[in-house]
Amino acid sequence: MLQVQFIRDNKETVLEGLAKRNFVNAEIIVEQVLTADEDRRKTQVELDDTLAESNKLSKEIGGFFKSGEIQKANLLKEKTSQLKEKSKELGERLNNFSEALQTLLYSIPNIPHSSVKAGKSDEDNENIFSEGTIPDLGENALPHWELAKKFDIIDFELGNKIAGAGFPVYKGKGARIQRALINYFLDKNTKAGYTEVQVPHLVNPDSATATGQLPDKDGQMYHAKIDDLYLIPTAEIPITNMYRGNLLKESEFPITATGYTPCFRREAGSYGAHVRGLNRLHQFDKVEIVRIEHPDNSYQALNEMVEHIKDILRELKLPYRILRLCGGDTGFTAALTFDFEVFSTAQDRWLEISSASNFETFQANRLKLRFKNKEGKSEFAHTLNGSSLALPRVLAGILENYQTEDGIKVPDVLVPYCGFDMIN
Template identity: 80%
Template sequence: MLQVQFIRENKQTVLDGLAKRNFANAEAILDQVLEADETRRATQVSLDETLAESNKLSKEIGGLFKSGEVQKANILKEKTGQLKDKSKALTEKLNTFSEKLKELLYQIPNVPHSSVPKGISEEDNEVVFSEGVIPNLGDKALPHWELVKKYDIIDFDLGAKISGAGFPVYKGKGARLQRALINYFLDKNTAAGYKEVQVPHLVNEASGFGTGQLPDKEGQMYHVTGDNLYLIPTAEVPVTNMFRGELLKANELPIALTGYTPCFRREAGSYGAHVRGLNRLHQFDKVEIVRVEHPDNSYEALNGMVEHIKVILRELKLPYRILRLCGGDTGFTSALTFDFELYSTAQERWLEISSASNFETFQANRLKLRFKNSEGKNQLAHTLNGSSLALPRVLAGIIENYQTEEGIRIPEVLVPYCGFDIIN
């Protein structure tokens, strides 16, 4: 959530940033924000003055009663009654405009970083890096949804029977490969200095608002209505919310955490061949990395996250590229996002497998996540997160790109985790 003071002092900068996102009616909403805040602040001043006057009169009344001046005291009591009614009305007005201001701010996405290109869709994203060799599999190469059926390692029909489409069942070596990837990712992250945490898979409403999934992505989350809890769409939500409402010491930064969780997404409206098999699921596994940083260091930290993910993909020997997302494709809460895509030779297309994002103070403002700076003042921290990595499409890429006539070879780095080197 943007800070009102930042909007007030940098309105044109905010407008220019929102234009990169093609955000409709930006100026009208910003004007409503500033108007609501002006009313809220003026009301707060009136309320403070009224309460101060009421307190002053109360002290005078006490003195008059003690001195026996009952008539004067009663006159002042009548006036304090009027002030009480006035303060009540001002409090109600203050609450109304504070809520209105919050609702307006919830509608405004983050301001993109200056390096973010203007654009409408993924077609306008910039390729900033690519690496790896795309294998030549020949005409007999199969997509992963056929390979997993051939080797009986993932069963989509069985998952549909149990739950519905988008809930696969991993079997035998498929399940072991899945578990191997999770352990490998966690080991790589902890070796890089990320502390492992295990977190709940359901979160409350405050957590959803804290990281920006609510109200923006409410329709994409599974809602447990009886308890008003939400199944997490990513570990980013519970891990980042560990610090909701916290005031950290400067020497506690940076904080680097990693966690494995299943993720749940309704993915409403997702149909077609491009979401077939593992390409898009309602339940999938992901290992996440989350950072809380001093604002001066957050972009250096983002570059470090990108380099860390590159190392993992190099060790898996998967061809990949990195995109800087344009304004129209950047997530609601992000200031700058780099997407990682691996090339599926069998599908002849790029598959998104990771994102690394800097949210700057956008999440921290919602979370009230602050730290004491060198001047002893409270300052909002910067939050970052990245997938390291999301499993379904990595698994799809391994299955497809490592297929041979003898079976599916296992990347060398995963063999110690799997206990086998081929699926046949």
């Protein structure tokens, strides 16, 4: 959520930023924000004055009661009852203005970083880096869902029976390689300094609001209504919310954490060839990295995250590229996002396997996550996160790119974790 003060002081910057995102009606909404803000402030001043007077009178009344001047006290009581009505009315108006302002602010996405290009969709994303060799698999290369069936390592029908489409069952070496990937990723992340955490897989509405999933993405999360808890679509929510409401010291930066969780996404309305097999699931596994940073250091931190993810993909020897998302494709809460995509040779397409973002103060504002700066004033911290990595498409990439006539070769770096070097 943007700060009103920021919108007030940087209206042009905000409008330019929203234009990059193709955000419709930006000018109207920003105008509404400014009006609501002004109304709110005016009302608050009026309310504060009324309450101040009421407080003053109450003290006088107390004095009169003590000294036994009941009549004088009763006279003042009448005044205060008038003030009370007035302040009640003002309070309601203040609430209305505040809520209106809040709703408007919730509807405005983050302002993109200066390096982000304007654009409408993923077609406008910039390819900024690529690495690795695309294997020559010949004509008999199979997509991963056929490989999964051939070697009996992932059973989509079985998951269908138990839960529904998008909930696969991993079997035998399929299950084992999943566990290997999780352990490998976590080891890699902790070696890079991230503290490993295990967090709840369900979160309350406060948490989901603070990281920006609510109210924006309400329909995309599974909701356990009886207890009003949401199944997490990403570990970003519980991990980032560990720091909700904190007032940090500068010396506590940087805060870095990593965690493995399953992720649950309703993905309502998705269908077609692009969602086959592991390409899009309702439940999948992901290892996440999260950082809380000083604003001066957050872009350096984002670079470090990008380098870290590169390193993993190099070790896995998968051909990949990095995209800088354009304004229109950047998520609601992010200022700058790099997507990592692995090339699936058998499907002849790129699969997104990681996304690393800097949210600047957008989440911190909702989280009330601040630090004391050198002047002793509190300031919002910057939050960042990235997948390191999301399992299904990494697995799809491995299955497809590492297939041979004798079976699927296991990437060298995973062999110690798997205990086998071939799926056949």
